[in-house]
Amino acid sequence: MRIISGQFKGRRITPPKKLPVRPTTDMAKEAIFNILNNNYYFDEISVLDLFAGTGSISYEFASRGTEDITSVDEDFGCIKFINKTAEEFEMPIKTVRSDVFKFLETTKIKSDVIFVDPPYAFSLEEFSKIPELVFQNDLLEDEGVLVVEHAKQMELSHLPYFSYSKNYGSSIFSFFEKAEEIF
Template sequence: MRIISGSFRGKKIIAPSNLPGRPTTDFAKEALFNVLNNHYHFDEISVLDLFAGIGSISWEFASRGSQRIVSVDQDPGCVKFLTETAQKLSIADRMTIVRNDVFQFLKRNTYGSFDIVFVDPPYTFTQEEYDKLVEMVRENKWLNEGGELVVEHSATIKFEEHQHLLQTRKYGNVHFSFFDFDEINPELPQ
């Protein structure tokens, strides 16, 4: 995996092959960050990366100057790799790595709210599990006002009827759905 932009641009991050995960493709990452770049100054935002895996998204935000990043994963190998890599990149002071089941983590908000919450669960998750994640982020106030929830998912997951959906974008086999909890979209059923 390589970091595609920012101060670590071009840096290759080599994770042990035995770690679980499906890092977001460079093509999809570049497209995602082009969308987000139109809404945010990365050096002014806080980010929560859920199902962080080997940190593909966390490293991109860190490289672009985000000063507060919380990365959550339940796999001990991923957490160890994230912690060691943050230290090697000298960004451990602005990254918090949490080992926890994401559903358990989202139940009680002890970290405050964030400008961007990025969720990339295993593609084996059901529609109900995806819906539950979206609802837990909203219910437990994980987003700042004006913030966005970004969910990475496959084509089998559909959010078109969700009242807080802003848009869904497709890049190859990767889909990103963007949610805003400030206002309900008047064009969608309540």
């Protein structure tokens, strides 16, 4: 795994093999960050990385100058690895070891970008609960976006707040945004 852009571009990160993860591919990361780069100044936003796994997405944000990053994962090994890597690179990543659904039910953290990379084996009900909790608990800033990574077989376009999706190889990124109020 490598960081694809920013201050730490090209740096390789080698997570322990025993972590229960499926890291986002470099091609998919590059694509998603190109989309986000057109909408945000990375040094001005706050990011919530859910099901953070190895921390790959958090490292990309930090490498691009984001100072307010919170990574959430239930696995102790993942959190330990993210903390170790963030300390090694002096990245401003805060970690929370928690079940993501419980975290979303109780957190007061509002973010500009919420990136979610749950297990592809999740059911539609489990995937549906993510945007439901994010919007029900008002966890996005006004111009914020929720990005959910999932497999091609999972269709999320019928869910409330769905905006659009982008397909990259075996991954799809579905974007959810607050509806604009029309006066």
